[in-house]
Amino acid sequence: MTLTPDRVTTWTRICPVDRLIPERGVAALVDSEPVAVFLLDDDGSGEVRVHAVAHHDPFSNANVMARGIIGSVGTGEDYRDTVASPMYKQVFDLATGQCLTEPGVCLSVYPVRLVDGHVEIGHGAPPSGP
Amino acid sequence: MDEQHTVRRRLVVVGGGMVAHRLVEALTDRDLDGAWQVDVFAEESRPPYDRVALTSFFSGRDPDDLLLGEPELWHRDGVRLHTNAAVQRIDTERREVHARGRRFPYDALVIATGSYPAVPPVPGSDLPGAFVYRTVDDVTELRAWATTRHLKRPVRGAVVGGGLLGLEAAGALTAMGVETTVVEFAPRLMPIQVDEGGGEGLRRLIEKLGVNVRTATATSKVRAGSNGRVNRMDFADGSKLPVDLVVFATGVRPRDELAREAGLPVGDRGGVVVDETCATGTPDVYAIGEVACIEGRTWGLVAPGYTMAEIVADRLLGGSATFPGADTSTKLKLLGVDVASFGDAFAESPGALEVVYADPVAGAYKKLVLSDDAQTLLGGVLVGDASAYASLRPMVGQKLGADPTAWLLPEGASAAPAADLPDAANVCSCNNVSAGAIRCAVSEEGCTDLAGVKACTKAGTSCGSCLPLVKKLVGSELEKSGVAVSNALCEHFELSRAQLFDVVRVQDLGTFSEILERHGTGRGCDICRPVVASILASLGTGHVLDRDTARLQDTNDHVMANLQKDGTYSVVPRVPGGEITPQGLIDIGQVASDFGLYTKITGGQRIDLFGARIEQLPSIWQRLVDAGFESGHAYGKALRTVKSCVGSQWCRYGVQDSVALAIALELRYRGLRSPHKIKLGVSGCARECAEARSKDVGVIATEHGWNVYVGGNGGFTPRHAQLFAEDLSTDDLVRTIDRFLMYYVRTADRLQRTAAWVEEHEGGLEAIADVVIDDSLGIGADLDAAMACHVDGYVDEWAATLADPEKRAQFVSFVNAPDTQDDGVGGAIDNRGTVIAGPTLEVRR
Numbered sequence: 016m017t018l019t020p021d022r023v024t025t026w027t028r029i030c031p032v033d034r035l036i037p038e039r040g041v042a043a044l045v046d047s048e049p050v051a052v053f054l055l056d057d058d059g060s061g062e063v064r065v066h067a068v069a070h071h072d073p074f075s076n077a078n079v080m081a082r083g084i085i086g087s088v089g090t091g092e093d094y095r096d097t098v099a100s101p102m103y104k105q106v107f108d109l110a111t112g113q114c115l116t117e118p119g120v121c122l123s124v125y126p127v128r129l130v131d132g133h134v135e136i137g138h139g140a141p142p143s144g145p
Numbered sequence: 146m147d148e149q150h151t152v153r154r155r156l157v158v159v160g161g162g163m164v165a166h167r168l169v170e171a172l173t174d175r176d177l178d179g180a181w182q183v184d185v186f187a188e189e190s191r192p193p194y195d196r197v198a199l200t201s202f203f204s205g206r207d208p209d210d211l212l213l214g215e216p217e218l219w220h221r222d223g224v225r226l227h228t229n230a231a232v233q234r235i236d237t238e239r240r241e242v243h244a245r246g247r248r249f250p251y252d253a254l255v256i257a258t259g260s261y262p263a264v265p266p267v268p269g270s271d272l273p274g275a276f277v278y279r280t281v282d283d284v285t286e287l288r289a290w291a292t293t294r295h296l297k298r299p300v301r302g303a304v305v306g307g308g309l310l311g312l313e314a315a316g317a318l319t320a321m322g323v324e325t326t327v328v329e330f331a332p333r334l335m336p337i338q339v340d341e342g343g344g345e346g347l348r349r350l351i352e353k354l355g356v357n358v359r360t361a362t363a364t365s366k367v368r369a370g371s372n373g374r375v376n377r378m379d380f381a382d383g384s385k386l387p388v389d390l391v392v393f394a395t396g397v398r399p400r401d402e403l404a405r406e407a408g409l410p411v412g413d414r415g416g417v418v419v420d421e422t423c424a425t426g427t428p429d430v431y432a433i434g435e436v437a438c439i440e441g442r443t444w445g446l447v448a449p450g451y452t453m454a455e456i457v458a459d460r461l462l463g464g465s466a467t468f469p470g471a472d473t474s475t476k477l478k479l480l481g482v483d484v485a486s487f488g489d490a491f492a493e494s495p496g497a498l499e500v501v502y503a504d505p506v507a508g509a510y511k512k513l514v515l516s517d518d519a520q521t522l523l524g525g526v527l528v529g530d531a532s533a534y535a536s537l538r539p540m541v542g543q544k545l546g547a548d549p550t551a552w553l554l555p556e557g558a559s560a561a562p563a564a565d566l567p568d569a570a571n572v573c574s575c576n577n578v579s580a581g582a583i584r585c586a587v588s589e590e591g592c593t594d595l596a597g598v599k600a601c602t603k604a605g606t607s608c609g610s611c612l613p614l615v616k617k618l619v620g621s622e623l624e625k626s627g628v629a630v631s632n633a634l635c636e637h638f639e640l641s642r643a644q645l646f647d648v649v650r651v652q653d654l655g656t657f658s659e660i661l662e663r664h665g666t667g668r669g670c671d672i673c674r675p676v677v678a679s680i681l682a683s684l685g686t687g688h689v690l691d692r693d694t695a696r697l698q699d700t701n702d703h704v705m706a707n708l709q710k711d712g713t714y715s716v717v718p719r720v721p722g723g724e725i726t727p728q729g730l731i732d733i734g735q736v737a738s739d740f741g742l743y744t745k746i747t748g749g750q751r752i753d754l755f756g757a758r759i760e761q762l763p764s765i766w767q768r769l770v771d772a773g774f775e776s777g778h779a780y781g782k783a784l785r786t787v788k789s790c791v792g793s794q795w796c797r798y799g800v801q802d803s804v805a806l807a808i809a810l811e812l813r814y815r816g817l818r819s820p821h822k823i824k825l826g827v828s829g830c831a832r833e834c835a836e837a838r839s840k841d842v843g844v845i846a847t848e849h850g851w852n853v854y855v856g857g858n859g860g861f862t863p864r865h866a867q868l869f870a871e872d873l874s875t876d877d878l879v880r881t882i883d884r885f886l887m888y889y890v891r892t893a894d895r896l897q898r899t900a901a902w903v904e905e906h907e908g909g910l911e912a913i914a915d916v917v918i919d920d921s922l923g924i925g926a927d928l929d930a931a932m933a934c935h936v937d938g939y940v941d942e943w944a945a946t947l948a949d950p951e952k953r954a955q956f957v958s959f960v961n962a963p964d965t966q967d968d969g970v971g972g973a974i975d976n977r978g979t980v981i982a983g984p985t986l987e988v989r990r
């Protein structure tokens with residue numbers, strides 16, 4: 016489960032959107048927590064899509080998720096945007112944080128919004144696991 | 146458990162050859178309760194090896210590569226291999242054998258002592274310089290003799306015997322540059338396998354290769370020169386031939402001496418007499434392989450021996466297998482000439498018809514033997530072009546269907562009707578695997594590729610001549626069972642890496658988005674994205690950090706360093722050929738010291754600096770680039786290093802400057818992206834101190850130039866590189882390597898190293914040599930141009946990154962807190978403080 020926007024108490028501004036490289040991640044510090052932030056290509060909707068999940072890789076126990084490769088699995092209903100851990104290559108659903116290759120493991124997911132061309136990440140009560 | 150069960154029965158195997166190996170493998174595979182303790186006594190010093198492939202020793206194969214099966218077999222519980230342990234006596238009364246001065250009791254005894262070379266009683270046949278051709282020791286001595294004569298002319302050699310073995314030996318001699326004459330008593334070559342027409346065709350082809358052939362010639366004497374060594378042969382017709390060495394390949398005799406002494410019956414022409422279960426008349430004593438006389442005769446081929454091994458394994462475990470008869474079909478490549486004979490090659494069946502196709506100019510001779518109604522195939526002989534063998538041999542006893550002559554025409558050869566082959570047809574005669582068994586491996590055992598079927602059925606694992614047919618059978622069976630024979634890269638691309646490479650090149654696509662749009666689905670993934678990055682890089686498109694390629698890179702390529710388990714990276718500057726100045730060492734050491742990095746010398750003769758945080762990489766590299774270093778591409782699927790020995794500049798034995806060549810090659814191929822990492826090595830003489838033959842491309846200096854070997858690697862499945870071309874000039878060498886690497890880069894699969902690529906390539910190493918050396922596909926110029934483009938376009942990725950503020954800005958711990966160090970990376974250094982080099986940490990002494 017994710018921290019839902021209505022439980023957000025604070026938004027942290029991390030950088031201008033154009034500081035992000037399309038289809039790659041950067042690490043950011045949000046309320047002292049390392050967060051991996053990814054800018055996805057426009058999927059045709061004209062919407063800027065940014066995802067934020069925990070930077071900590073539960074499998075290697077190192078903060079590396081922002082350095083993973085973006086991708087997708089499935090088509091149609093089953094389509095998911097994903098990130099693969101650069102260490103041991105487990106694949107995670109960017110929207111839910113669920114690990115798709117070793118089910119049962121989950122990354123925290125953070126709400127993201129864009130204000131004045133800047134990326135802001137929400138936090139409040141500590142982000143919770145599933 | 147009851148006491149009886151825990152006591153193992155003792156099996157003693159006399160002889161550690163090919164057939165003994167098969168017996169032990171078959172028995173222990175099936176003896177799951179551990180009923181048998183197996184002791185194998187082998188006279189030779191090596192574990193069982195592939196005698197059939199003995200001649201490959203001369204093309205540079207290491208004897209260790211010839212060892213059969215998995216070495217693990219000899220460590221299985223209950224298995225003991227005694228090498229250098231000839232059995233001296235068999236005592237069937239007391240049920241024990243004598244070896245190494247001790248007695249070993251048995252509950253069952255298997256004699257698998259093979260044969261010895263029969264040398265005719267010609268005076269002088271035991272002089273120094275006279276050889277036989279049976280064991281690794283034999284060929285090692287022969288090679289030493291032929292290559293260490295320091296004569297002012299080529300070494301001259303004769304092979305007595307123009308059969309299968311003799312022609313193999315002649316091939317080996319020719320390969321060593323020996324001027325060779327084959328002397329055969331019969332009126333034609335290979336009298337046992339081929340008919341007169343075939344023998345004639347063979348003679349022409351072999352003479353074309355510079356081998357002299359004398360048929361209908363009896364040798365009366367081998368004479369020694371003043372130094373006591375072989376120097377002349379005298380023939381019965383009064384003629385003479387000056388020679389420096391003679392190889393006798395005049396047939397084999399069963400090694401039945403132990404059995405004779407033990408009172409076991411032997412056949413008229415030798416061989417331990419056994420019944421169809423391979424049992425001798427004495428209880429619990431069996432004989433298998435070349436030493437066994439079964440159905441009144443011995444067999445000089447490995448396939449019947451393997452069948453006997455399987456029978457005894459089965460019998461020892463309570464089964465009831467019997468000998469089904471054997472097949473004398475043979476196919477070989479002798480001196481590069483294909484020869485095959487199968488079934489009733491001499492048309493001895495009543496009413497048999499022969500259909501012959503002969504092309505004396507090309508030297509091809511092909512004959513099919515058909516039943517009297519010209520419908521059923523009975524046998525045949527193929528000389529010069531035996532490509533139809535794999536398809537024809539399993540058809541023996543079957544109706545040929547179409548016009549039989551179609552099989553004989555050059556282009557008809559590969560019309561293999563794999564799909565129609567009856568289940569009973571024997572496809573792999575070495576291992577006795579039927580078409581049905583191969584189909585079953587796919588449809589029932591769930592094998593999905595050639596490698597799986599080989600492992601499961603053993604088909605194609607001995608001489609390999611049936612592999613094209615096995616491949617077709619597997620393909621058509623997979624299709625039948627609805628498994629698409631897929632070489633798709635991943636769920637986003639239907640194409641294989643090689644296919645994708647071609648379309649990207651031909652359609653001149655420059656970005657991932659374009660490629661995905663035209664040929665893929667979804668957004669890609671961590672499999673296809675790096676593959677596309679590598680393809681684009683091989684085609685010379687853009688810097689790894691350019692916006693469109695950045696998204697494709699694995700983190701290693703993205704930050705141009707190697708990710709380590711704690712989230713830090715390691716940094717490896719290039720040290721071409723392993724040559725480094727004292728100042729270079731000091732500079733690297735100073736950088737390591739200033740940044741607190743752990744240092745380790747790599748296997749590739751350079752220095753790896755561990756523990757760098759992502760945000761430190763640009764400052765570390767600024768220092769290295771300022772000191773004159775450049776990226777070592779240790780992070781990429783790319784050229785890694787060209788390892789070298791010190792070579793002729795310093796070494797007393799060196800014949801060429803291996804370091805200079807290694808540096809030139811490393812500078813030439815640096816940055817070349819490829820399907821997997823590539824390593825090269827250069828040794829300054831045959832002593833091979835650089836271990837070049839464990840590399841994808843290994844170069845070894847000779848008196849006249851360079852020998853190049855390809856397809857080696859260390860790692861999980863080590864491979865020795867195989868000889869590719871000899872005595873090349875430096876220019877020819879470079880062109881050969883250029884083409885080999887570029888061809889590999891274009892056509893290999895993802896993560897396929899050169900060894901696997903060579904193995905899977907249709908036609909194997911020879912076919913690759915045709916493309917690379919003889920330019921059979923006419924793509925040589927194109928490959929050369931592609932390499933030239935790579936060489937000219939090379940820039941140091943790290944220097945380029947440092948020069949570009951936007952790229953440099955990507956190396957931060959946190960985008961919004963670039964000065965904060967990430968505590969979630971870098972555990973390894975702190976945990977192992979005692980082994981870290983650097984100002985704050987002690988070095989282990």
Ligand SMILES: Cc1cc2nc3c(=O)[nH]c(=O)nc-3n(C[C@H](O)[C@H](O)[C@H](O)COP(=O)(O)OP(=O)(O)OC[C@H]3O[C@@H](n4cnc5c(N)ncnc54)[C@H](O)[C@@H]3O)c2cc1C
Pocket residue numbers: 159160161162163164165186187188189196197198199200230231232233257258259260278279280310313400403433434435436444445446447448450477608
């Ligand atoms: C160069 C060459 C090419 C060949 N090519 C082909 C081919 O293309 N196709 C084919 O089918 N066959 C080929 N053969 C024949 C094939 O190698 C043999 O048929 C096969 O090796 C027989 O196996 P074996 O185990 O019966 O005998 P071997 O492999 O000869 O093994 C017998 C072993 O027993 C050992 N031994 C003997 N006496 C004792 C003792 N008292 N105590 C302990 N150990 C003892 C011997 O040292 C030997 O190592 C070729 C042979 C040679 C030499």
Ligand code: SF4
Pocket residue numbers: 790791792793796797798799800803828829830831832833834835
């Ligand atoms: S391979 Fe030869 S030249 Fe090189 S170091 Fe060894 S002995 Fe010397």
